[in-house]
Amino acid sequence: MASILYPQPQLQGGTQTVARPRHSTRGLWSWLTTVDHKRIGILYGVSAFAFFLLAGLEALVIRMQLVRPENSLVGEQRYNELFTMHGTTMIFLAVMPLGSAFFNYIVPLQLGARDVAFPRLNAFSFWTFLAGGLILNLSWLANAAPDQGWYGYAPLTSKFFSPGDNVDYWALGLQVLGIASLAASFNFIVTIFNMRAPGMTMMRLPIFCWSTLIVSVLIVMAFPAITIALALLSFDRFTGTSFFAAFNVAADGAIVASGGDPLLWQHLFWVFGHPEVYILILPAFGIVSEIIPVFSRKPLFGYAVMVYAIAAIAFLGFGVWVHHMFTTGLGPTPDAIFSGSTMLIAIPTGVKILNWTATMWGGSLKFTTAMLFAIGLVSQFTIGGLSGVMHAVVPVDTHHQDTYFVVAHFHYVLFGGSIFALFGGIYYWWPKFTGKLLDEGLGKIHFWIQFVGFNLAFFPMHFLGLQGMPRRYSGYGRESGWWLWNAVSTAGAFLIALGILVFLLNVARTFAKGERAGDNPWDAATPEWMTSSPPPVYNFRQIPTISHRDPLWVEKYGAEAHGDEQELDVTIAGVTLAKGEVPDEAPVEQAETRVQADDEFDIHLPNPSYYPLLASIGIGMAALGLLVANPALPIGAIELPSLTLAGLLVMVTGIYGWSFEPAG
Amino acid sequence: MATTAIDVRTAHGAGGGHVEEHGHSEHPPTSTGMDHRKLLMWAFLTSDTMFFGSLIATYLTYRGRAEDLGEGPYPSEIFDIPFTSVSAFVLLMSSLTMVLALAAIQKGNQRGLRIWLLATALLGSMFVGGQYFEFTEFVHEGLGLTTNMFGSSFYVLTGFHGAHVTIGVIWLLTLVFVSLRGGTTQGDSLDVEIAGLYWHFVDIVWIVIFTLVYLIPYEEVADVGASEAAHLISTFGRELSVINGLW
Amino acid sequence: MRLRAPGRFSGRSGRRGGVARAFPLVALLAVVGLVLAGCGEASPYSQITPRTEKASDIQWLYELIFWLAALVFVGVQAFIIYTVLRWRRRNEDRPEQIHGNRRLELAWTIIPAVVLLAIFIPTAQVIFDHAAAEEEADFVVDVYAKQWWWEFHYPDIPGVNEKPVITANEVRIPQGADVVFNLRSNNVYHAFYVPQLSGKNDVVPGHNNKMQFVADTPGEYFGECTEYCGIAHAWMRFKVIVEPEENFNAWVAAYRQPPPVADARPETADVVEAPASFGTCLACHNISGTNAVAAQDGYQANVLSQGAAPNLTLLGCRDHIGAGVLENNRDNLIQWLKNTKEVKSGTYMPNYYQPAEQGGLGAINDQQVEELADYLLSLKPAGGCPPEQPVGGTADVSLSDAP
Structure with missing residues (x-):
């Protein structure tokens, strides 16, 4: 049986000349059918950034509406749509896929691999993500944008209280995005476990790969909860069950108890939702852990502890979901237990902050834009972390819950954390993506505007919270006293927008006349810099052999100067991942082989394929069929919309075509 | 170096079969030694455990609500334990035939492979047929999807499992089809092994569902405490057990 | 608009x-x-x-x-x-390579x-x-959260017609009471939050959460819904008024009396009739001591507020209308009656004034609107409303700093 497996190079004595890639690398079709992890990474990055700008614009409208009391820029309904879509878009369509962009582009390079384990599955993940993003945002065109909050608490989402299509766009969009996230995560788990270069033990893995691995595990284990929750919600909406409704409501408003419980939605949602927070932040931690050592010219302080800290955060992340529910009346015992478990998370997080600072301590710090963003995360995330500990104190949380204090908290974590780090990653790896350096002067202007704007926008929200301003209020009266800090916050938001404009200008300028970067402009240490910038389609002419965590520094400055890495063995499920006979091949000779320019060879690469795209289109059609008006066809006892049926057929065709496609 | 030899030993040597054919064992084809697809299946099954976990937690939360509200039919009135035991036994037997199918192809026995795969698919189909019959009976006895919370959570949970078995049957038949057309080589036993992993998983899940849904009476669950506490504990307990099992 | x-x-x-x-x-x-x-x-x-x-x-x-x-x-x-x-960085030397x-x-x-x-x-x-x-709390108030207003029952204080005292959006508490609020909803989530008195509690449909505190300090305390509950979530405010016990008792006594009436209106033994223009309002709004008694209340009340709208007894003493959306005065009452949906988006109350082509019911005219406003403002105790309490309570009341 032909398989969906990565095509095999024929092995012969370990080395061989293999077939030249024949497919075109230019034009739209090549992008639609690409299975190259680097191109897929770029596709993720570009589309996620577009969604980031969209969600940012939504935020600006929100801030404009709140700039003064009794404002009427947008009506209540539109306002509710805006905050729902701002949250949903930022989380699922901007921050997560921007992380994926880095996973795709950087992880295989850091592993010393030529692609991910399942390149076509990877393409499928991207196209499915795009389909989900488009479905969500099509709701604007249908004038049915989701308006129930990104967390969609039942029973407000029930057919009775939300009779329009708004909730369905949201639920189906998220389901499609869930498929994409799960597929991508399976792929990265396999890639990172299985495709490491020789000598790269788990404890020599670049730390960004560790964060990718753990984020993937989190997605694999957390997304099922929301998938099931959304499926049950769809049952409630389409078939009349009442999984999440305590009452069945007749059309005239009369009620009868149903036996369902809206708290079940909260449990299922937050069992997903809290790990989701770490899904958003851990890639940022990985990026920062790559940037700080490079610009400190020192290895990461306490590599092993940093790895354990990520793992501990992820593990504990599954045991704290009730802290989103402290005001739902679960009783003192659960409240106390989850208060304790939430506080525990502060410990590994604190270790990370201090270890990053210790990495800089005694170093030789160069303040590139990437480094500024990384230090920005270390400093700003601390604020979000400390207000997070405040929320673990249940009685205090009963004040902070659902007020702007919480809004301030998670923007410090997600903007001061994730977004800062993602921008840092963009500045750091831009030369790897394009071969050109982003302008450092504009970069620093961008950083400082964004830094000031960010604090101006979000720090006053702490005050608004203390003044009792609840979240999701479309307006407020003069008696509230909330005017001043709302106005300040709005000014900050526009400053952030200005910073983003400077960034876009920088990108445009760099495309026009950017400085050539060279292969390793930052004197970085990790394997992605062992190949040219941008890398050739096959990544490495020769797969590197890894004998240290920072192979390029050892190569350049000698193992002696590099010092002892404090190896720690890691055994998971009986498989020893950290140990291994490590061939200590002469690194210098290796480097020579790697960089020799030579066009006289071929490396066998997977053929492009349109089947992943076809399968994704099928999924998109199937979901859309449930949302837009189209004739229904009876299939046995149930009626399916014809577009959905057609979509399912297209999807099955895609998957079968993909499975039986000749391997390369 | 006009024709540079490219070292392709490491990163992409994915299929276990190929390596054996070429007799190269000093470098494992993958970093862990486990095939990509097999690892993928394990990752998928981890995820699927959480899917079933969420549904089982939902069922345990709601199974008693029908009694609480006095809206029948109740589980105790409607389950036909002997019948479901037989169909559970059928599904268990299919795991045995799946093992035999894998054993056959590992010995290069094409015919054996096809026979045992077909037997597995047949047993799986019998199980799905039994479920269809069971659902029809329940509907006749007045338990619809929206009759009460027990009905809703029961049909969704067991239906989700039935869908898994159905997909498994289609997969097995595809393997038979491939074997008939091209002949499955000994080296392709991995394809069968991965299908087997999935099949055994679905089987084990049924044992859990059968125990929790059919065998344990509602009263015992109710003893845990108020429905709220039971709910919290079942959700939390599932979380812990899954995490402990997989990390 | x-x-x-x-x-x-x-x-x-x-x-x-x-x-x-x-x-x-x-x-x-x-x-x-x-x-x-x-x-x-x-x-x-x-x-x-x-x-x-x-x-x-x-x-x-x-x-x-x-x-x-x-x-x-x-x-x-x-x-x-x-x-x-x-x-x-001061030079190009490599610093010491410390791994941890x-x-x-x-x-x-x-x-x-x-x-x-x-x-x-x-x-x-x-x-x-x-x-x-x-x-331990002994002063019970049942809270029913609606889309988008609050109904308060005092289950232990009899009102009229064998019902307890029921009011809406502004709840009065005698000073010193150890009060517990039973928080209930038969529609969507809400949250009951009076920042100066306690942390918040969610109102979970199908559950009965409780909020307790001892109302030590007289004052008017602003409350707000803090769990997103639909289109008018921002306009679901309320007040907790803590007042001396004698004021509270006077208010309860007035609650049980028919409202003082102008001479022109017919009066039976112990019930007065609301003006004719109030006729359509009768179906949903109760006023104790009058013939407006038909409305449902509590847990089983209609989710769309059909036949189950805020109790208007002693409305003249309330500070605001529409759950905090407008100050309670004649102009605003007229505004509310004439432009109901514009004043508060999503509200379930029909507009009885605007003609059908504008989405209203066209049942009352300008003169009737003014008559209604006058009538509603007249709903207060014969001896006048209880004295105002300071907003936010008095700051100099000493409360212990530690638990």
Whole structure:
């Protein structure tokens, strides 16, 4: 049986000349059918950034509406749509896929691999993500944008209280995005476990790969909860069950108890939702852990502890979901237990902050834009972390819950954390993506505007919270006293927008006349810099052999100067991942082989394929069929919309075509 | 170096079969030694455990609500334990035939492979047929999807499992089809092994569902405490057990 | 169109001290570069001006965690800033390659753990204390959260027609009562939050959450819905009025009496009739002591407020209408009746004034609207409304600082 497996190079004595890639690398079709992890990474990055700008614009409208009391820029309904879509878009369509962009582009390079384990599955993940993003945002065109909050608490989402299509766009969009996230995560788990270069033990893995691995595990284990929750919600909406409704409501408003419980939605949602927070932040931690050592010219302080800290955060992340529910009346015992478990998370997080600072301590710090963003995360995330500990104190949380204090908290974590780090990653790896350096002067202007704007926008929200301003209020009266800090916050938001404009200008300028970067402009240490910038389609002419965590520094400055890495063995499920006979091949000779320019060879690469795209289109059609008006066809006892049926057929065709496609 | 030899030993040597054919064992084809697809299946099954976990937690939360509200039919009135035991036994037997199918192809026995795969698919189909019959009976006895919370959570949970078995049957038949057309080589036993992993998983899940849904009476669950506490504990307990099992 | 009269309380500056006290955080954040003049602009929704023992307990915890956090914040930021300044690149030499320090890393694992334990113990104590206090409270108020207003029942205080005293959006509590609110909803989630009196509790459909506190300090306290509940979530405000017991009793006594009536209106033995223009309102709004008695209330009330709208007894004494959307006066009542949906988006009350082509029912004319406004304002005790209490309570009431 032909398989969906990565095509095999024929092995012969370990080395061989293999077939030249024949497919075109230019034009739209090549992008639609690409299975190259680097191109897929770029596709993720570009589309996620577009969604980031969209969600940012939504935020600006929100801030404009709140700039003064009794404002009427947008009506209540539109306002509710805006905050729902701002949250949903930022989380699922901007921050997560921007992380994926880095996973795709950087992880295989850091592993010393030529692609991910399942390149076509990877393409499928991207196209499915795009389909989900488009479905969500099509709701604007249908004038049915989701308006129930990104967390969609039942029973407000029930057919009775939300009779329009708004909730369905949201639920189906998220389901499609869930498929994409799960597929991508399976792929990265396999890639990172299985495709490491020789000598790269788990404890020599670049730390960004560790964060990718753990984020993937989190997605694999957390997304099922929301998938099931959304499926049950769809049952409630389409078939009349009442999984999440305590009452069945007749059309005239009369009620009868149903036996369902809206708290079940909260449990299922937050069992997903809290790990989701770490899904958003851990890639940022990985990026920062790559940037700080490079610009400190020192290895990461306490590599092993940093790895354990990520793992501990992820593990504990599954045991704290009730802290989103402290005001739902679960009783003192659960409240106390989850208060304790939430506080525990502060410990590994604190270790990370201090270890990053210790990495800089005694170093030789160069303040590139990437480094500024990384230090920005270390400093700003601390604020979000400390207000997070405040929320673990249940009685205090009963004040902070659902007020702007919480809004301030998670923007410090997600903007001061994730977004800062993602921008840092963009500045750091831009030369790897394009071969050109982003302008450092504009970069620093961008950083400082964004830094000031960010604090101006979000720090006053702490005050608004203390003044009792609840979240999701479309307006407020003069008696509230909330005017001043709302106005300040709005000014900050526009400053952030200005910073983003400077960034876009920088990108445009760099495309026009950017400085050539060279292969390793930052004197970085990790394997992605062992190949040219941008890398050739096959990544490495020769797969590197890894004998240290920072192979390029050892190569350049000698193992002696590099010092002892404090190896720690890691055994998971009986498989020893950290140990291994490590061939200590002469690194210098290796480097020579790697960089020799030579066009006289071929490396066998997977053929492009349109089947992943076809399968994704099928999924998109199937979901859309449930949302837009189209004739229904009876299939046995149930009626399916014809577009959905057609979509399912297209999807099955895609998957079968993909499975039986000749391997390369 | 006009024709540079490219070292392709490491990163992409994915299929276990190929390596054996070429007799190269000093470098494992993958970093862990486990095939990509097999690892993928394990990752998928981890995820699927959480899917079933969420549904089982939902069922345990709601199974008693029908009694609480006095809206029948109740589980105790409607389950036909002997019948479901037989169909559970059928599904268990299919795991045995799946093992035999894998054993056959590992010995290069094409015919054996096809026979045992077909037997597995047949047993799986019998199980799905039994479920269809069971659902029809329940509907006749007045338990619809929206009759009460027990009905809703029961049909969704067991239906989700039935869908898994159905997909498994289609997969097995595809393997038979491939074997008939091209002949499955000994080296392709991995394809069968991965299908087997999935099949055994679905089987084990049924044992859990059968125990929790059919065998344990509602009263015992109710003893845990108020429905709220039971709910919290079942959700939390599932979380812990899954995490402990997989990390 | 947005029609909103200036809020009644816009002129009040309220209390400055409490808010300002919690803002040393600002001083720490010199990086933000904010000019701090006026930062303590007070709010009647302030979380940090407690007026009950319970809120003071929480405030004590908040201050504990705030100062610890401030300490950690200053320490970590100083560490970062010092490191960044001290170790900037001065030459091209490679610094010493340090891979870690087990002892140091162990230290900054254990020290935070100890600090967190120090926070956790009082936290758990307060959690359990507050839960226990719910059991002891004896002044019961049942709260029914609606889309988008609040109904309050006093189950232990008989009203009229064998029903308890029922009111809407403004709840009165006698000073010193150990009050417990039973929070119920038969529609969607809401949250019941009076920042100066207690932390918030969600109103979960199908559950009965409780909120308890001892109402020590007389005053008017602003409350708000803090769980998103649909289109008019921002306009689901309420008030808790803590007043001396004799005032409360007078209000209850007035509740049971028929409203004082103008001479022209017919009167039977113990029930007066509402004016004819009130006829359509009768189906949904009750006024005790009149013939307006048909409306449903409580848990089984209609979710769309059909036949189940706010009880209007003694409406003339309420400060606002539409759950905080407008001050309660004649002009605003007229505005509400003429432009119901524009004043408050999503409200279930039909517009009886506008003609059908504008989406209304066209049942009443200008003159009737004015008559209704006059009538509604006349719904107050014969001896006048209970005296006003200070917004936010009085600041100088001494509450203990520690639990």
